[in-house]
Amino acid sequence: MIISSPAKVALISRVDQEKTLDQVAAMAGDVDIIFTEGYKRENKPKIEVFRSGVYDEILCKPSELIAIASDRQFDNGVPCFDLDDASGLIDLIERLYLKPGV
Template structure:
């Protein structure tokens, strides 16, 4: 049986800095020798990742249920779904990583790091039980450990201690 890859979801209101935090955590975790995967939830149907007119796009338009585009240094795979996949099902396909960071899965029952920006909203979302840290530029009256928005070294320390040791 394969070990389940740890999954931590980054949550926050729109424009809080979730993507920026993930962009900063990835190189810090990679610097430490960890392989990092990411999953971004897009809540609107009809995601287009291919370019109209390209061969792979034409395959999909013709009715291919699963399209894979491969080149010497990358592979991309996409398929049509009858229903939205559970986060664990998606994560189970990512076997070549040590940790998965997700963005946009606010309803998932996974450990979370919440991003709170004073200028945007001090609103906390999600559940306190799942929140392992808050990345913020505000002073918040909470018991959850708070880190600076740019303190990716300390946040990576937390992830390494909690999930990668």
């Protein structure tokens, strides 16, 4: 399926098996940042969204995380942001991954 508007085009297609994160990134083309959901087992930087009513502890190893967005604080050396602190997460992502002036 292709969805098109004057400003955007999106392609949705069936696949026989899940694409790896590297395959998804290759399909994205020349972009600065790709956000995905899932791919916990991929060896890529992650932001874990943690809700205390769902799990007791974070799922990823702290060494895999660049940040945690949560309704509670963690003392594991990983920057932790409130679930509603989108600007804090954006600032961190810009500092870590975008070149100055971009």
